[in-house]
């Protein structure tokens with residue numbers, strides 16, 4: 096198991112680090128292939144129902160979704176991890192190379208936290224809107240429930256294409272754990288750090304090539320830079336935590352992915368995972384666990 100000693104040292108200093116070359120083509124291939132199938136199926140569906148004219152066949156993973164999104168934004172509907180719920184994604188959440196990295200940071204008792212997303216950030220020329228495409232400045236602690244404040248939950252962000260300043264990588268502010276949580280507001284484009292309370296520390300781009308993983312703690316302010324290229328900036332942002340700690344999102348399913356003390360506690364039941372998400376997202380169950388996170392809508 097690669098020890099990631101230098102990465103852990105840098106993380107302890109900066110509270111954010113880019114771990115290089117964690118994942119290879121065998122790790123990412125099935126996930127990319129799965130999104131290709133999703134996009135292909137969706138393109139056929141939209142073409143058959145007359146909602147697009149050109150299914151953009153023959154374009155690669157980075158370009159096809161852009162050509163389709165430019166015709167109809169519905170191409171991305173249902174693509175996020177908890178909606179797509181594919182076997183490839185479920186398996187990837189247990190990926191050994193990824194979990195070796197996670198273990199180096201939080202130890203061997205690991206739970207997959209349900210706060211996780213797949214994103215295909217469009218070129219700004221196609222959709223430069225703020226929000227899910229271009230997230231505003233926030234700390235991940237700002238989007239969790241107070242009950243998880245003591246939990247060790249880290250963000251593991253990985254691109255499925257090279258994420259550079261040009262393609263719209265994240266921008267991060269290192270060294271903020273000592274400053275705690277900044278006040279957040281529910282802004283027009285989502286939860287964001289109150290602009291009056293942004294730290295006066297220069298941000299740096301978290302450039303990450305395909306195979307790299309950005310590791311961040313929940314106090315690291317980050318935002319998405321605009322995508323100035325002509326490709327989609329595909330990425331996954333996952334969170335892993337110490338088993339037994341509060342997830343900060345009780346309404347959504349978490350599960351053990353690695354345990355050295357109790358290996359049989361690892362959940363490999365794909366159908367059960369799908370059912371748990373279907374139940375959690377059923378509108379009939381909305382609000383059962385109270386508000387998702389602490390930031391209240393700004394009063395008008």
Ligand SMILES: O=C(O)CCC(=O)C(=O)O
Nearest residue numbers: 214230265318319330332
């Ligand atoms: O993918 C992005 O650009 C932003 C991701 C993000 O905000 C997060 O992982 O918390």
